[in-house]
Amino acid sequence: MPDLGLEVLFKGKNMLRLLGGLGVALRISAISVLISLPLGILLGVLMTFKNPILKAILRVYLEIIRIMPQMVLLFLVYFGTTRAFGWDLPGETASIIVFVLWGTAEMSDLVRGALIAIPKHQYESSEALGMSRAQTYWYIIIPQTVRRLIPLSINLITRMIKTTSLVLMIGVVEVLKVSQQIIEANRMASPNAAFGIYLTVFMLYFLACWPINLLASCLEKKWK
Amino acid sequence: MDWNVIAQYLPQYEKAAWLTLRLGVIGILWSIGIGLVCAVLQYDRVPVLRRIVGAYIQLSRNTPLLVQLFFIYYGLPKVGIKTNAEICGIAGLAFLGGSYMAEAFRSGLEAIEPIQTESAYSLGMSRLQTLRYVILPQAVSTSMPAFMANVIFLLKETSVFSAVSLMDLMFTAKDLIGLYYKTPECLFLLVVFYLIILLPVSLLGSWLERRVRYAGFGS
Amino acid sequence: MAEPILTVDHLVKSYDGHTNILENVSFAVKPGEVIVVVGPSGCGKSTLLRCLNGLEPVQSGRVQLGGETIAYGGKNLQALRQRIGMVFQSYELFPHLTVLDNILLGPTKVQKRPKAEVQKEAEALLDRVGLLQKAKSYPRELSGGQKQRVAIVRALCMHPEILLFDEVTAALDPEMVREVLDVMLDLAREGKTMIIVTHEMQFARAVANRVLFLDGGRIVEEAAPAQFFDHPQTERAKKFLNTFTFDAVK
Numbered sequence: 001m002p003d004l005g006l007e008v009l010f011k012g013k014n015m016l017r018l019l020g021g022l023g024v025a026l027r028i029s030a031i032s033v034l035i036s037l038p039l040g041i042l043l044g045v046l047m048t049f050k051n052p053i054l055k056a057i058l059r060v061y062l063e064i065i066r067i068m069p070q071m072v073l074l075f076l077v078y079f080g081t082t083r084a085f086g087w088d089l090p091g092e093t094a095s096i097i098v099f100v101l102w103g104t105a106e107m108s109d110l111v112r113g114a115l116i117a118i119p120k121h122q123y124e125s126s127e128a129l130g131m132s133r134a135q136t137y138w139y140i141i142i143p144q145t146v147r148r149l150i151p152l153s154i155n156l157i158t159r160m161i162k163t164t165s166l167v168l169m170i171g172v173v174e175v176l177k178v179s180q181q182i183i184e185a186n187r188m189a190s191p192n193a194a195f196g197i198y199l200t201v202f203m204l205y206f207l208a209c210w211p212i213n214l215l216a217s218c219l220e221k222k223w224k
Numbered sequence: 225m226d227w228n229v230i231a232q233y234l235p236q237y238e239k240a241a242w243l244t245l246r247l248g249v250i251g252i253l254w255s256i257g258i259g260l261v262c263a264v265l266q267y268d269r270v271p272v273l274r275r276i277v278g279a280y281i282q283l284s285r286n287t288p289l290l291v292q293l294f295f296i297y298y299g300l301p302k303v304g305i306k307t308n309a310e311i312c313g314i315a316g317l318a319f320l321g322g323s324y325m326a327e328a329f330r331s332g333l334e335a336i337e338p339i340q341t342e343s344a345y346s347l348g349m350s351r352l353q354t355l356r357y358v359i360l361p362q363a364v365s366t367s368m369p370a371f372m373a374n375v376i377f378l379l380k381e382t383s384v385f386s387a388v389s390l391m392d393l394m395f396t397a398k399d400l401i402g403l404y405y406k407t408p409e410c411l412f413l414l415v416v417f418y419l420i421i422l423l424p425v426s427l428l429g430s431w432l433e434r435r436v437r438y439a440g441f442g443s
Numbered sequence: 444m445a446e447p448i449l450t451v452d453h454l455v456k457s458y459d460g461h462t463n464i465l466e467n468v469s470f471a472v473k474p475g476e477v478i479v480v481v482g483p484s485g486c487g488k489s490t491l492l493r494c495l496n497g498l499e500p501v502q503s504g505r506v507q508l509g510g511e512t513i514a515y516g517g518k519n520l521q522a523l524r525q526r527i528g529m530v531f532q533s534y535e536l537f538p539h540l541t542v543l544d545n546i547l548l549g550p551t552k553v554q555k556r557p558k559a560e561v562q563k564e565a566e567a568l569l570d571r572v573g574l575l576q577k578a579k580s581y582p583r584e585l586s587g588g589q590k591q592r593v594a595i596v597r598a599l600c601m602h603p604e605i606l607l608f609d610e611v612t613a614a615l616d617p618e619m620v621r622e623v624l625d626v627m628l629d630l631a632r633e634g635k636t637m638i639i640v641t642h643e644m645q646f647a648r649a650v651a652n653r654v655l656f657l658d659g660g661r662i663v664e665e666a667a668p669a670q671f672f673d674h675p676q677t678e679r680a681k682k683f684l685n686t687f688t689f690d691a692v693k
Binding site: 004005067068069070071072075076079080082083084158162163165166168169176179183191192194195196197198199201202205206209210213 | 282283285286287288290291292294295298299300301302303376380381382383384386387394397398401407408411414415418419422423426
């Protein structure tokens with residue numbers, strides 16, 4: 001049996017430190033999701049309005065955010081604003097700003113998509129039943145939109161969690177950074193620690209995202 | 225913004241962009257191959273293999289590329305699997321992209337009515353002929369929008385290659401910022417080069433999507 | 444008497460293992476015969492045709508084409524299917540291929556016949572159904588009736604010994620039904636062997652040599668068309684035929 005470097009995990013508080021690192025990543029995603037969801041819903045609804053100027057502005061925002069790799073956005077906010085405004089932005093704050101910008105854009109597109117996917121005759125037939133505009137939305141449109149939207153938004157949460165791995169690159173101490181520290185500290189005693197530790201991180205991310213995605217696909221099937 | 229600095233940095237960015245593009249394209253080609261094989265294995269419900277494919281897809285889709293790369297680049301050599309940085313980047317991208325492409329192709333396959341298959345069978349076609357002449361051509365067309373979205377996604381994902389010390393655009397930008405503090409110029413070039421790579425693909429994607437949605441086959 | 448081309452012996456088919464869609468169905472088709480199968484919705488007509496082409500597993504009984512058994516997943520199924528032409532209600536042209544390529548696919552890829560020869564034949568057949576000018580069009584550019592005529596040509600080009608038609612006009616607008624039925628009448632005159640499932644009673648009467656009335660998965664009546672339509676023997680057949688006539692309201 002080759003040395004897989006797994007014993008490092010059980011040395012001292014290493015496992016706890018790793019979990020703590022993952023906790024940082026999850027905290028950043030949770031905060032970003034909580035802010036992105038309502039903002040995204042708002043922007044998504046605004047996008048379905050017929051105002052051309054509003055539409056154009058939102059479209060440009062959406063396209064710019066979506067075409068850039070999140071890494072580039074992180075660099076722009078972390079290095080760019082530090083230079084431009086002369087402040088010292090902590091990495092974690094910079095990442096939350098980027099993930100909120102990105103999450104809001106993605107969410108707004110999901111909301112817009114779900115809203116325009118409702119066929120026009122759904123509006124017409126509820127009006128034909130004599131429903132008011134508010135009743136049409138409350139009883140017909142919103143329930144259908146929400147069913148389409150919930151699996152997709154849950155999916156967005158796991159995308160957010162996976163993307164938080166990038167914050168390592170702007171110096172946030174999260175699970176990968178903690179891994180590097182542990183591997184470095186045990187270089188002599190366990191030279192193969194990199195295998196065991198990175199495998200563990202891989203599985204930790206999997207265990208964080210997989211159940212959430214499973215839930216999303218269950219809901220999707222149920223509401224089809 | 226100092227245009228002299230930009231002119232001075234341009235060659236380095238250009239070189240980095242080619243690296244990004246080259247590794248990206250090779251990784252995506254592998255993803256397409258892996259994706260097609262996995263999609264067909266799942267669609268045809270090949271016993272055992274489809275379970276393995278299912279597990280691979282879940283593992284790949286529920287973990288970040290950066291973590292996959294760390295494991296391949298720093299972890300695997302410890303058990304004797306040594307690679308260089310470029311192969312590692314391509315392998316990571318293919319591991320990630322294979323599952324995304326598989327899902328795109330699979331939904332394309334599932335969108336085809338079973339009676340199309342029966343229609344091919346009633347012409348005396350074998351399973352393989354049906355797949356080749358009837359099912360796959362249609363599935364590839366219907367999965368075009370998802371396919372293009374994946375291409376863009378995977379090209380963007382290459383931005384983490386710098387973590388395994390590949391001198392791509394991100395690496396170049398970070399390196400130059402660290403050395404000379406010409407932050408605005410460096411970031412400007414970074415954005416411009418990513419736009420040069422991603423904008424055409426994105427436009428092609430939305431053009432294809434419109435074409436598939438409104439025109440169908442044969443326009 | 445000529446030997447039958449196709450024989451069906453005591454066919455039993457069930458989807459769930461409890462209720463039988465087909466119960467003990469037996470009949471034989473001789474060369475040049477046109478059999479029309481009629482019956483209420485859900486009586487098993489379409490399932491019967493699908494079993495004849497080996498598209499469905501059956502519980503018991505057997506289908507034979509020229510002495511060879513056709514079975515779902517059976518050996519030689521591909522070779523046997525080449526000898527049976529099938530036309531579906533929903534046309535099932537291949538949307539990514541032109542009309543001509545749809546027709547050429549089977550003969551060139553499955554039967555490996557030379558393309559030039561098949562193309563000549565395909566064009567002649569398209570001309571006969573009035574669609575030669577559509578050879579380079581894609582299915583989505585065609586009306587339902589045109590698609591169905593192409594589907595018939597596609598089946599014919601395989602040189603089948605017998606043709607199966609599964610409610611081929613059921614999805615068509617009324618004004619397009621005629622153009623498809625005319626093609627089928629033409630084929631009957633030419634002496635093609637056919638089994639036709641249809642709801643078009645006047646057409647059935649005109650085209651059939653023999654009518655099979657299927658109800659509840661059984662052949663309830665089997666007769667010449669004049670006999671069946673004018674003097675149905677069973678209550679069920681009478682009731683079924685009555686659904687096609689209306690009494691004046693006033």
